[in-house]
Amino acid sequence: MSTKGISQERYGHFEEIQIQLRDILGELYDASRLEQGDILVIGCSTSEVAGGRIGTYSSQEIGECLFRTAHLFCRERGIYLACQCCEHLNRSLIIEKACMKEHRLARVNAVPQLKAGGAFATAAYRHMQEPVAVEGIVAQAGVDIGDTLIGMHLAPVAVPVRTRQRRIGQAHVVCARTRAKYVGGSRAAYDDFL
Numbered sequence: 001m002s003t004k005g006i007s008q009e010r011y012g013h014f015e016e017i018q019i020q021l022r023d024i025l026g027e028l029y030d031a032s033r034l035e036q037g038d039i040l041v042i043g044c045s046t047s048e049v050a051g052g053r054i055g056t057y058s059s060q061e062i063g064e065c066l067f068r069t070a071h072l073f074c075r076e077r078g079i080y081l082a083c084q085c086c087e088h089l090n091r092s093l094i095i096e097k098a099c100m101k102e103h104r105l106a107r108v109n110a111v112p113q114l115k116a117g118g119a120f121a122t123a124a125y126r127h128m129q130e131p132v133a134v135e136g137i138v139a140q141a142g143v144d145i146g147d148t149l150i151g152m153h154l155a156p157v158a159v160p161v162r163t164r165q166r167r168i169g170q171a172h173v174v175c176a177r178t179r180a181k182y183v184g185g186s187r188a189a190y191d192d193f194l
């Protein structure tokens with residue numbers, strides 16, 4: 001059960017959701033051809049992962065588990081992780097201060113909590129080396145866990161990436177990479193991947 005939308009139950013499938021997230025991130029990384037310094041945005045509803053409705057069952061344990069998995073994956077590849085806050089923080093993102101400076105992002109004043117920012121962003125703020133909240137991010141790829149709507153954080157043009165694994169726990173997962181815009185007329189030639 002939950003108290004004011006915060007899970008009080010113990011979740012017993014941590015290894016399973018870690019494997020699911022790693023598999024999804026691996027496929028997305030390969031499809032996206034991310035480079036060192038690029039940004040991967042993740043929006044995550046721990047309520048949906050646990051089988052509840054988004055915003056009704058925030059789980060600190062699930063948030064911590066999924067953050068640790070994503071953070072390690074990104075760190076090993078030299079890419080930045082951006083963690084989307086819930087709507088109570090206007091979908092700001094938690095990132096490392098180094099990412100904010102490198103990408104010249106606009107810092108905002110917000111500290112995520114379980115019911116105002118979400119469990120995933122709260123875990124990021126707690127465990128990143130120098131966490132900051134920002135707006136205006138333009139990520140090169142993204143994972144949406146539980147229909148949290150990360151599209152606003154992706155660079156134009158977003159391209160869906162269909163992964164074999166389409167759920168983490170009970171949450172629906174959608175992934176995207178981005179590509180450069182096509183410019184020119186009918187005689188223009190284009191790079192197939194960009």
